[in-house]
Amino acid sequence: MHYQLDTLEHDNLGSTVYQLLCNDLLQGRLQPGARLKIRELAEQLGTSVTPVRDAILRLVQEQALAMQSPRDIRVPYMTVERYLEIRAIRIRLEGLAAETAATKAQPADIARLEDIVARNAVAMTAQDIAQGCALNQQFHFALVDIAGLPFLHGILYRIWLQMGPLIAAVYQQGGSAMLDYHYPVMAAMRQGDGAAAALAIGDDILSGGQAILLHLQARQSAG
Amino acid sequence: MHYQLDTLEHDNLGSTVYQLLCNDLLQGRLQPGARLKIRELAEQLGTSVTPVRDAILRLVQEQALAMQSPRDIRVPYMTVERYLEIRAIRIRLEGLAAETAATKAQPADIARLEDIVARNAVAMTAQDIAQGCALNQQFHFALVDIAGLPFLHGILYRIWLQMGPLIAAVYQQGGSAMLDYHYPVMAAMRQGDGAAAALAIGDDILSGGQAILLHLQARQSAG
């Protein structure tokens, strides 16, 4: 799943390391608070520090990693305030994606979405949280792709990069039914109803993300 | 004007060079098609190649620069397709900013906006295109700041980075009245009418940007 490949990806080592770290973030292998060390990573990956530094600097720039002090690179914690801002942005942007996708979707596109939802249902009954998270994400990005908005894809990818560690942390504490809210989206997509699709995605982000907000509020008031 | 400083900016040389190149892009000193060479820049700036490489890699990642072949780093040309996508995104995001700002604006905020608009009017009568562009940009970002949305600021900054060379190129061929559409925004802001502010900003982006679209379509059909 190479989201960034719309820009023709130069296969320099830095980009490879970047993809690696992105996947670690999105799949929750890097948890909030985890520290990264350039030399350590370079040794693990068998490269010099240069490509690792390139990758980490890229992630720091887009705030998927934070450099709290000049020597301390960590996966940042999400704050309630920041989450609410991201949520408002996602509703606008993923609303745009869903609206456009609904008016453009071909039968093959609908089938692809159905497939993702079906596999997500299987994952949920199997209690496979990791797979459920991955398929949830695939659903959201499939809408952007069907809409044919590669630039928006990049923006949303960077946003999801920041939510990755958070989502993983929340769902490991007891997942919730994020899949339910995808069915109304599918209904709107089948009817080619852009406005309804946008509303349904907004409801998914708001209601489906309620568990995340509660988790953040609990952590922030606890300290 | 350091837009990225919401993230506490590490004053490493790479970030300094990055800011420098950003300003060059935003103010049209780097035109579409211009080629950048790491060694050359490093020599001009009196640093080694490392910080320059850091900065350029960051800009390539966010597609403010493009690496067409592995040895060829250039300011990319905007396409009509891409511009239309960016425009749709801007209408959603800057609409969110204007809407939020209108409901939050204090008298001092309104005064700051008035000041920007007034100075922009002066620049327009003085035919000072560069200053007009700069103040236009300041107006848009002031809305985001008043709204208190630092994360959105970062997203929009990256988007504007891609439009910088284009806007400069268009307005050097004969500027247009981008200021007119700011007055309805101000009216909505004064009344605290979020919905009206969002609509007015949308109109600014659509109508005020018409010249840009025409320029792109002319260039693309000409080849």
Next chain:
DNA sequence: AATCAAATTATGATGCATCATATTTGCTGC
């Protein structure tokens, strides 16, 4: 045993040497 300071270590920043390869230049032979 506690405290503070000096030494050590860890780690990102920076500069730079070298490599691989794409581009340009120029020479050779037809």
Next chain:
DNA sequence: GCAGCAAATATGATGCATCATAATTTGATT
């Protein structure tokens, strides 16, 4: 005079040595 190959050059990629400084450890003193 031109085609084509070879040498030279240009340039980003990579690795690595060194630096500055923050964190940690150590040890001496009280």
